[in-house]
Amino acid sequence: MIDSAFRTPWIWKDGDFLRWEDANIHVMSHVVHYGSSVFEGVRCYQTSRGPAFFRLRDHMRRLRESAAVYQMPMEYDADDLMEASFELFRRNGMDEGYLRPLVIRGAGALGLNPAQSPVETWLMGWPWGQYLGSKALEEGVDACVSSWFRPAPNTFPALAKAGGNYLNSQLMKMEAVRNGYAEGIGVGPGGLVSEGSGQNIFLVKEGKVITPALDGTMLDGLTRKTVMALCRDMDIPISETRVPREMLYTADEVFFAGTAAELTPVRSVDRIPVGKGVGPVTKALQAAYMDLVRGRRPDSRGWLDVIPQAAKAGVA
Numbered sequence: 001m002i003d004s005a006f007r008t009p010w011i012w013k014d015g016d017f018l019r020w021e022d023a024n025i026h027v028m029s030h031v032v033h034y035g036s037s038v039f040e041g042v043r044c045y046q047t048s049r050g051p052a053f054f055r056l057r058d059h060m061r062r063l064r065e066s067a068a069v070y071q072m073p074m075e076y077d078a079d080d081l082m083e084a085s086f087e088l089f090r091r092n093g094m095d096e097g098y099l100r101p102l103v104i105r106g107a108g109a110l111g112l113n114p115a116q117s118p119v120e121t122w123l124m125g126w127p128w129g130q131y132l133g134s135k136a137l138e139e140g141v142d143a144c145v146s147s148w149f150r151p152a153p154n155t156f157p158a159l160a161k162a163g164g165n166y167l168n169s170q171l172m173k174m175e176a177v178r179n180g181y182a183e184g185i186g187v188g189p190g191g192l193v194s195e196g197s198g199q200n201i202f203l204v205k206e207g208k209v210i211t212p213a214l215d216g217t218m219l220d221g222l223t224r225k226t227v228m229a230l231c232r233d234m235d236i237p238i239s240e241t242r243v244p245r246e247m248l249y250t251a252d253e254v255f256f257a258g259t260a261a262e263l264t265p266v267r268s269v270d271r272i273p274v275g276k277g278v279g280p281v282t283k284a285l286q287a288a289y290m291d292l293v294r295g296r297r298p299d300s301r302g303w304l305d306v307i308p309q310a311a312k313a314g315v316a
Helices: 030-035 056-069 080-091 163-178 222-233 280-293
Strands: 010-013 014-020 038-039 042-048 049-054 097-105 119-126 141-145 181-186 194-196 200-205 208-212 238-241 253-258 260-269 303-307
Touching: 010 080, 014 080, 030 097, 030 119, 038 056, 038 163, 056 080, 056 222, 080 097, 080 119, 097 303, 119 141, 119 280, 141 163, 141 253, 163 181, 194 200, 194 208, 200 222, 222 238, 222 253, 222 260, 222 280, 260 280
Parallel strands: 141 181, 141 260, 208 238
Antiparallel strands: 010 014, 010 119, 038 097, 042 049, 042 097, 049 303, 097 119, 181 194, 200 208, 200 253, 253 260
């Protein structure tokens, strides 16, 4: 039974709003058997201008790009999906929360060729606090290097945010939690640091920020791009490079970056303390990020999409 905290009155599917209890798929849907889905995760924050999604258009653009990689023709463009997202949050009376756009292959084909399976587009939203724990942003988390490698380039397209890709992430996460950690860090087939189970990763060394270069094993996260932009804005040196595992043990600071995780400090890796704990560069970037998403910092790039309040919350 799903936690009632995640239950909201309405879910959007292909242009219609469905009651929570009516939002179902058939057990013979292609996605159930083969993981044929692509998805996004978008946070909505309360700002002085009202509730606003952060980088909603970019998320919808990436959703369509992921669908294109997997040859899933979509009926809806970014504008359509944004308007539907606004209305979904208005109907559910949500000022903050997490939006999950999801594109799946439904019931049709029973083999690996999905051409006869209809493409369905869904939007759902729910309240969601700190992904890695109630005090994760303030105190940091303990992480481990996972025994599960990230997929090699030209196996699974890592730049597509596809449901099937996250089977690997599930193994990483379960292993980490089972061994007493909050999160796992994946390495690629060559042994170089890739990303967390659901976040990109950054290191700080002597005041310089480092993140693994895109190498076909990781998602090019929108929060990753945001952090890099903030570094440039704040005159913090930032580089993309190959990151050997041992750099995690010698870094002054380490932090995860993702829509769900936001900017979460890592206080230890494999039970080896990272620097002196939550470091000053991480704190500065985290503060800048939270100011940006909450509208307290100038939004010079137009990344905040304020929900128009034309409709009353909770309409039937």
